[in-house]
Amino acid sequence: MKKSEMTEAILAAKTRKKLAWEQIAEKTGLSPVFTTSACLGMNSMPKEHADKLCAALGLPGEVSEALQAFPHKAWDKTxxxxxxxxxxxxxxxxxxxxxxxxxGEKFGDGIMSAIDFSMTIDKQPDPKGDRVVITMNGKFLPYKVF
Known part of the structure; x- marks a missing residue:
C-alpha cells in the first residue's frame, strides 16, 4: 500500500467514525501533531502505535504497515x-x-532540529477572537567546524 492510499483510508475511517485528530492520538498514545503528520505520510509510526490506530479506526494490517514505512519527505516547491x-x-x-x-544571537551558528523536535497546537480564547498558539520545540544543532 502506498502512503497516499494509506492516508485516504485513514481519512475515510476518521470521517466514518466521526473522530477528531486528538481523539485518534489518544488511542495511539502519541501527540496529535505527530499522529496527524504520520497519517498524512510525513512521518513513520512505530508498530505498537500504528496497530493501535488501525484497531481504533477498524483498518487492516496493510495500513499499519504503511504507517510504519519510512516516508519520502518531498513537497511541491511552489x-x-x-x-x-x-x-x-x-x-x-x-x-x-x-x-x-x-x-544566532542566542545560540550561535546552527539550526533548529526538525528531527529532535516537538510541536503543540492550542486554542487560546480571546474576546477579540480566539488565538492560535503554536509552539515548536527543536534541539539546537551547532554547525561543525573541521
Missing amino acids: IPTDPVIYRFYEALNVYGETMKLLI
Missing part, C-alpha cells in the same frame, strides 16, 4: 494556495530572517 498553509509560508517569509538572526 507557493501554497491553501489559505491556512499560505499564512505559514507568509509568516516564514516575513519573520524567517528575524528568527535566524535571533537564534
Whole structure:
C-alpha cells in the first residue's frame, strides 16, 4: 500500500467514525501533531502505535504497515494556495530572517532540529477572537567546524 492510499483510508475511517485528530492520538498514545503528520505520510509510526490506530479506526494490517514505512519527505516547491498553509509560508517569509538572526544571537551558528523536535497546537480564547498558539520545540544543532 502506498502512503497516499494509506492516508485516504485513514481519512475515510476518521470521517466514518466521526473522530477528531486528538481523539485518534489518544488511542495511539502519541501527540496529535505527530499522529496527524504520520497519517498524512510525513512521518513513520512505530508498530505498537500504528496497530493501535488501525484497531481504533477498524483498518487492516496493510495500513499499519504503511504507517510504519519510512516516508519520502518531498513537497511541491511552489507557493501554497491553501489559505491556512499560505499564512505559514507568509509568516516564514516575513519573520524567517528575524528568527535566524535571533537564534544566532542566542545560540550561535546552527539550526533548529526538525528531527529532535516537538510541536503543540492550542486554542487560546480571546474576546477579540480566539488565538492560535503554536509552539515548536527543536534541539539546537551547532554547525561543525573541521
